[in-house]
Amino acid sequence: MSKSMQLNYLSEGIKGRNLRITVVGMGYVGLPSAISFHEAGFPVWGLDNSEEVITSLKAGKSQIMEEMGKAFPSGGDWDIFSKYEDCIPDTDVAIVCVPTPVDNLRKPDLKPVSESLNSIISSRNPDSNLVIILESTVQPGTTRRCIEEALSNSDDDGEGLFIAYCPERISPGEEGFGVGDVSRVIGAETKELAEELSALYASITKGRIFPVSSIEVAEAAKLVENAQRDIDIAFSNELSILMPKMGLDVEEVLAAASTKWNFHRHTPGMGVGGHCIPIDPHYYIEIAKKYGVDSSLSPSARELNYSMPLYNANEVFRLFGGVPDKVLVMGYAYKPNVSDTRETPLKPFISSLAEAGVSQIMVWDPLVGESQLPESVKKINSLTEISSVDCIVIGTAHDDVVNLDWKWLFDISNSSFLYDSRRCLVPEKMEEIGWNFHAIGRPLGAVQ
Known part of the structure; x- marks a missing residue:
């Protein structure tokens, strides 16, 4: 099947809502995403390597679901699996939402991404088309490299395989920043694929969809978003230390500064947490080192927020x-x-x-x-x-x-x-x- 025919198949599947979507990783990003695609009319499978998570989800129990205020989907077009070989062969679109942590030295740990992509490649039906979309935070170039490594470790020649990157952006617990609200950035191996996948993501969010020129642009955008936020929060935290020494309340100062139209306010506090802000800047710091750029802002912000x-x-x-x-x-x-x-x-x-x-x-x-x-x-x-x-x-x-x-x-x-x-x-x-x-x-x- 030619590339144009394959893209046409994808286009028709999006319009007809008959593409089988498998979301890998049933956490704070993957589970809401899977449910959103199901609510949009697609048949959806969830995949997670934790038997504890699978058992809980199959029993209809999930703290994430309770916090979302949503009920579990049911019926033949929804299921949860723990093994790649049980669902990937019949999957049209695999969306990977696995953690990208750092190790004890605060260096990027891509093991969850690599293992997921290797398992998808080794389990897919080589006679069928498959789109792999990575949503996890990675450095520019990672998506292509990990896919190439997965292919080199298998007998798969990559025929019928399409790759893209669409960074997750949801903020759990915050009204107006869920899967159905936020804008999305999509980079793919071709402009045509990015446009088709824009239609796919438009089915689950009222936010704008921004297709970009390459996978690497989308990967870089995610790093920049969270590294900048970490720096902004660090400045607010620094002000919370300085202002009281001058007899000033940092909240009153920030409120006054916020009256200027281009001031972006953050609230100081105990520090930052979660799966993005304390982690993603390290991915930025390391790739800056790789290219010979001595980043000073991001490492300083990290240390201040850590303190x-x-x-x-x-x-x-x-x-x-x-x-x-x-x-x-x-x-x-x-x-x-x-x-x-x-x-x-x-x-x-x-x-x-x-x-x-x-x-x-x-x-x-x-x-x-x-x-x-x-x-x-x-x-x-x-x-x-x-x-x-x-x-x-x-x-x-x-x-x-x-x-x-x-x-x-x-x-x-x-x-x-x-x-x-x-x-x-x-x-x-x-x-x-x-x-x-x-x-x-x-x-x-x-x-x-």
């Missing part, structure tokens, strides 16, 4: 007047209203408390399970369990935290010291209740 949990712990000690004996940390997830604890800055924050001598650290996070917490902490299932604490720290601005009856907690906790590392509470209201209230970037008690 924020320790800075917040030291602020708690300074403002409290020493190391408290018992600390209640409210929230452990890396961002509000999700259960995701990947790279949460609360983990190093809690380690800093323990290393300084805090004897009992309690964590209350209604979205996070006990197995997700460090063994050294005590999980509090209900705030009624609190008899007495020396210090309360807001770690995550969950709605359940922000909307808490703070007068009630003040009365039962036998503590008046409250530190807001997320700037999610109104200081005046807390002080009116009676709290000895402190917050990151707030000048009260700051060293002048």
